[in-house]
Amino acid sequence: DAKTTQPNSMESNEEEPVHLPCNHSTISGTDYIHWYRQLPSQGPEYVIHGLTSNVNNRMASLAIAEDRKSSTLILHRATLRDAAVYYCIQNRDDKIIFGKGTRLHILP
């Protein structure tokens, strides 16, 4: 299974940007990088995905390293509602395989 490495937890202050790192050193040329987040008592929620180029949407930005072995999810202005577990996934063979993710704490 394709594995990614993320910090177990991170903290950020409300209204500040948050950079969530992810390493995916075994990534192959056709693997997409997906990010999901999970709020308490809910199923995971899609955030963003990309292949090679940086991506932006209304929720976040995804910065992908040139060698594609790492990426960073950027929340431009964190709110208390962004407190969740964030999963970085190396999508291979049409399966989304989750790791333990990063638990993001937002401090008011």
Add this chain to the structure above:
Amino acid sequence: DTGVSQNPRHKITKRGQNVTFRCDPISEHNRLYWYRQTLGQGPEFLTYFQNEAQLEKSRLLSDRFSAERPKGSFSTLEIQRTEQGDSAMYLCASSPLRGGHSPLHFGNGTRLTVT
């Protein structure tokens, strides 16, 4: 788009009983996935369907577990002779295309407690 619906939301059963969960994916999504999640862990892949065909089952999936998607729409996940270790959140997700570049849409899960 009414989202992925899972029923029931909660199920409490006694060890040894059979349970069945239902998942209604987003209309016209041809891929449907089942995951299991225990406390503090990420969701664990169980199996997935393309239309009515079950394309893959995790080798971690016991023979007591069976999933169906008879008409390529809703799916059921049955657990026979439940054990306390089966207690978990069971998540269903669907997607319209190949997963590589198509995000999964998850339901809010069925929480199973085996006593």
